[in-house]
Amino acid sequence: MEFLQYFSNVFEPFNFAILVFGTVAGLLLGATPGLSPTMTVALLIPFTFHMDSTSGLILLGAAYTSTVAGGAVSAILLKIPGAPANIATTLDGHVMAKNNQATKALHFCFLSSAVGGIIGVFVLIFFSPILADFALGFGPSHLFWVAILGVTVIATLDSSSMTKGLASGALGLWLSTIGYDDVQGVERFVVSEHLQGGIHIIPALIGLFAIPQILSMYAENIKAKSTAMYETEKQSIFQSAKYCLSRYKAMGVGSAIGTVIGLIPGAGGQIAGLVSWDQVRKISKNPKNFGKGEPDGVIAAESANNAMVGPSLVPLLTLSVPGSPTAAVLLGGLLIHGIFPGPNLFRDYPEVSWTFIDSMLVGQILMAGLGILLSGVAVKVLKVPKSYLAPMIMVLAIFGTYSVQHSYSDVLVMLSLGLAMFVLEGFGLRSAPLVLGLVLGPIAETNFVQGTIIAKAAGNEFGYFLTGTLNLTLIGLCVSSILYSLWSYNRQK
């Protein structure tokens, strides 16, 4: 219970001001397309150069916590996920906004984010040493199966037909192979100089979601005379909280899945949100409502991607091994202040480390509060006439894409993917499964190739991927996921 002693540090005026600043900055930056949690934390690190270590870490922790939730704002209002972790949020969240339930969706999103986030941080506080071993046990074969588990969900995602869902996913998987491959040392499909760096996930995310959205705004505007996008409803925060409490099942499953996947080094929030959305759909009484504005969909995805934050720091804080790109960036922030994470972190620097963790707990609550305040303003976006909104999104899309790696090529890739997606949508293909193919492809491929190299060296090429409790459990999950999809698909017919 040592962590209780350091809460007073969080509430020191300067530290608390930093926490509020970090949370607001995280929410706003997270809502901007192009600024993922990793980017936001990286951008804030130079600011901590001139702070003492406690305040510096509070800033980084607050930003990490709130960018993940901030990304849901644009996902819900504009169907543009702020980061890969928010892809699953668009599925029901944006449909809710279209049904004039934007405020509700945002409330549910922030409340479930806070609940998931707090559960995640508690797991970090109480179970770190035990879970670190579990996290390290994940090797290439296991990560390969985790990625395949994600792939099994693709087919039934946001699509009227399974074939079209699969086609979208396959296209995404192919796109992910473009560029230089670090593991095999070869260039693939680099037909133009602009593709040398491959297709970066953030520009792809912006292009595939934002551009078709902008184009269809123009298309609709010509037909319809109405200027505002959608109406918003009045919803008190108490009603929302009451409703969220009644959806404890979706929130619990979401948080649990987010926690487990957060622990796995190299899996990340995008898989957490997706798998939890799919699992909650499978246990729901009305699976057909998912993807059509079911609040449980938003709750599942958002509780999962915030629950992932705490556990994703377990390998970093206990073993000094960053398990995710964001954790790696955070490591840089720790090192600059002379703090070496590892088994002795909490013994050598109890003040700094516990204050950091406590600030993440307080940060979750602040994030929910400030987020809900912000959503009151944010929903006004829906009142903006499309003819004004569309060019503004276009500016943000180009700006966001360029800022990721100062690359004009990325802007071209983003625009071409967006135009292609607009055409493909006409044939029933969808952005969500496509972008998930793009996300999961490299995880599956890298780990498959590494796994085969290791298996060959051990002279055990089949056993490596197909034996062991963890492998068999994951294979079991993949098979049951496919069987369930087929069964429910047939039943719907």
Add this chain to the structure above:
Amino acid sequence: MKQKLFMALSAGILSVLSMVWSSAVLAEYPDRPVSLTVAYSPGGATDFQARIVTMVAAKDEYLGQPIVILNRPGAGGRVGWNHFASKAKKNGYEMAAYNVPHFIAQSIKFKTKYNIDNLEPIANWGADPAVFVVAKDSPFNSVKDLVAYAKKNPGAVTVSGAGLFVGHHIAFLQIQKETNVKLTYVPHKGGAPALKSVIGGQVKAGVNNLSDAYRSRDNLKILGIADNQRNKKFLPDVPTFKEQGFAVDDSSVNFRGVMVRKGTPPKVIARLASAVPKMFGNKRVTKQMNNGGSPIRILNRDQVKDMWKKRQVFLTELLKGL
């Protein structure tokens, strides 16, 4: 009336602007911020160190102007360096960070727009040697143990490292060549996942950065360091490969520093070559670098030129037939 006022105003603004402009052309270099392209993502070791070593650039005794970091990652650094070597201005306002042996190995192995002949080194700030590590519970206690095992089981020892044709891979190739056994290299996407594979027992051994291995030393055994001398500051007890009887020198050491394009005016290069090494030696810079566990090695322009040439010869030989 309004129109006339507007015309007069704009004429005034224009003339002021042109005065500022002409004084700018005449002023001493540098009179505005200088950019530094980093070919890796924000938060990575190169980016992290580049931000530290440039943070005092604006002081009058150094450049008198701040240095701004621009990240252009992709394809193991090739996207950023290709862009730099073909598009950057040759006026001293656009610099880039280099990683040796990475960029030299790539220029030999791939069709790149850069090589040591079209770039001009300014100064070197750091040198991160590769270390050879195994997990804490590994049966191997020295490089000799591991070599003896690998002799009996060719190819069975898996060794992780960050990607292909980077410092870790070069060290691996050199170790394999000098110990004369067959090992299996498992490339990872970055140093952190490669180290995780060693600690988690997915691979039998690994080549990794000294700084990262130092931090994880409680979960690792560090068997050897691929450098000419031991690292007294961080790992005084870890022997070099040479001490253990294998002729592995410092050819795989990851050198980091600053360069400009060939064709930059000699006056500008001279100004940078005198100010930048001094800046790397700044007290606050060295303190922050030590805090991060990043080994400093400051080399001046001539020393870096020499080092580049030696690496070019060595890598051409090592990568032949690969």
